[in-house]
Amino acid sequence: MNDCSFDIPLQVKEEGLYRRPLPKGLIAFSSVEGRAVFQQALLQGNMANYFPLIEQFTTQAEPAFCGISSLVMVLNALEIDPGRVWKGPWRWFDENLTDCCDQIPQIKKVGVSFHQLTRLARCNGLKVDAYFHSETELGLFRQQLADVARTSSGKHMIVSYSRSGLEQTGGGHFSPIGAYHAERDLVLILDVARFKYPPYWVSVTSLWQAMAEKDSLTDRSRGYFLCEKLV
Amino acid sequence: MNDCSFDIPLQVKEEGLYRRPLPKGLIAFSSVEGRAVFQQALLQGNMANYFPLIEQFTTQAEPAFCGISSLVMVLNALEIDPGRVWKGPWRWFDENLTDCCDQIPQIKKVGVSFHQLTRLARCNGLKVDAYFHSETELGLFRQQLADVARTSSGKHMIVSYSRSGLEQTGGGHFSPIGAYHAERDLVLILDVARFKYPPYWVSVTSLWQAMAEKDSLTDRSRGYFLCEKLV
Structure with a gap:
């Protein structure tokens, strides 16, 4: 076994970006306010889905993998066995194992559409209930958020939204919902x-508006889908 | 953009293993008891380090990467800028970026020793305070756990223990500590x-005993180290 000959930090040239500042209006998970919101939501019983999901929190493995990395989180949180070996002797979902028909090289280049991700979710063993923004309404969305967060329904939600709608840099994005704070109408x-x-709390109405923007590739609004284990 | 032609779960042959049952005496994070312990620890103010660390919870990228994946969690939780690009325009730690002197291919085969991991932590910009089990004592360990969990010290702890000491399958293992429950003397x-x-709560005394076993490669006991940002 080699041992490292450097005991001091490497001196390196800095290129690229180290994170982005979180826009105002979003509450960082680990901030003082974020911790307070978390504790309130927990005591309100609005974090049923948080526990299995945070166990699987992950960094998207590639810059265009937000969709399939969100899917990987939900698949592992729901303890779906991929039926194929990941590494060593272990069956476990990473992004490559979500593939159903050799789409990964293309997804790596351009990401996935909302519809494409729901199909990948289905072919990996999930029951999917999908809603384009244009086909649903805010009241139903809020009710579904509360249902996911409040009960042990075994459901998780993945949202597809426009980053610009939340004053963030970048285009369309997918991520799972970790919790709901009913009183303040915030989602994690x-x-x-x-x-x-970082993870952040955002108002349900802001997120709702950020889902309304059209995906230029498909010319359809974004939306959200609920996933659960097939029985 | 391709679309997937399968809307039904793939039928595949099952080889390998899908997880292991958590041994008795360990409390699964998402179990009913685990959620209760979590809430108590949170209300006791014993989860100061939990928030930034859980934001970076990750799956070790290779079966022998437990040490450097634990290190990646702490480096990202402490917002250490690697000063080098990960993917796209982003500077961010993954396991490969922790390398200081081309050790990754060897680590992929055999893992890292306790001493080697502390050196990698140092060369990636952390202040490290390391303790072999044989050189410290239970009282100090407990006090340091409480310090990490109770205050916003900006410190994190990585433990090196023998899985067999916790009735788990496998040999030596590294993982970070997420929280401390003072009353029940449990760590996450x-x-x-x-x-x-899954993540689990374990009694401090069980973990302490599991750190006592020698690493056959180095013939030294295991231990733990505290990490913080260099100022």
């Missing part, structure tokens, strides 16, 4: 682009 | 082998 987004933003 | 281990075990 477990943003899989952890190299860019 | 954020086990990076998420394909094998």
Whole structure:
């Protein structure tokens, strides 16, 4: 076994970006306010889905993998056995194992559409209930958020939204919902682009508006889908 | 953009293993008891380090990467800028970026020793305070756990223990500590082998005993180290 000959930090040239500042209006998970919101939501019983989901919180493995990394979190949180070996002797979902028909190289380049991700979710063993923003309404969305967060329904929600709608940099994005704070009408987004933003609480109405923007590739609004284990 | 032609779960042959049952005496994070312990520890103010650390919870990228994946969690939780690009334009730690002198291929085969991991932590910009089990005592260990969990010290702890000491399968293992429950004397281990075990609460004395066993490669006991940002 080699041992390292450097005991001091490496001196390196800095290129690229180290994260982005979280826009105002979003509450960082680990901030003083974020911790208070968390504790309140927990005591309100609005974090049923948080526990299995946070166990699987992950960084999207590639810059265009937000969709399939969100899917990986939900698949592992629901303890779906991929039926194929990941590494060593272990069956476990990573992004590559979500593939159903050799789409990964293309997804790596351009990401996935909302519809494409729901199909990948289905072919990996999930029951999916999908809603384009244009086909649903805010009241139903809020009710579904509360249902996911409040009960042990075994459901998780993945949202597809426009980053610009939350004053963030970047285009369309997917991430799972970690919790709901009913009184303040906030949801916890477990943003899989952890190299860019921390997890944050956002108002349900802001998120709703950020889902309304059209995906230029498909010319359809964004939306959300509920996933659960097939029985 | 391709779309998937399968809307039904793939039928595949099952080989390998899907997780391991958590041994008795360990409390699964998402179990009813685990949630109660979590809430108590939170209300006791014993989860100061939990928030930034859980934001970075990760699955070890390779079966022998438990040490450097634990280190990646702490480096990202402490917002250490690697000064080098990970992917796209982003500077961010993954396991490969922890390398200081081309050790990764060897680590992939055999893992790292306790001493080697502390040196990697130092060369990536952390202040490290390391303790072999044989050189410290239970009282000090407990006090340091409480300090990490109770205050906003900006410190995190990585433990090196023998899995067999916790009745788990496997040999030596590294993982970070997520929280401390003072009254019940339990710590939360954020086990990076998420394909094998969920995160769990374990008694401090059991963990202490599991650190006493010698690493056959180095013929030294295991131990723990505290990490913080260099100022």
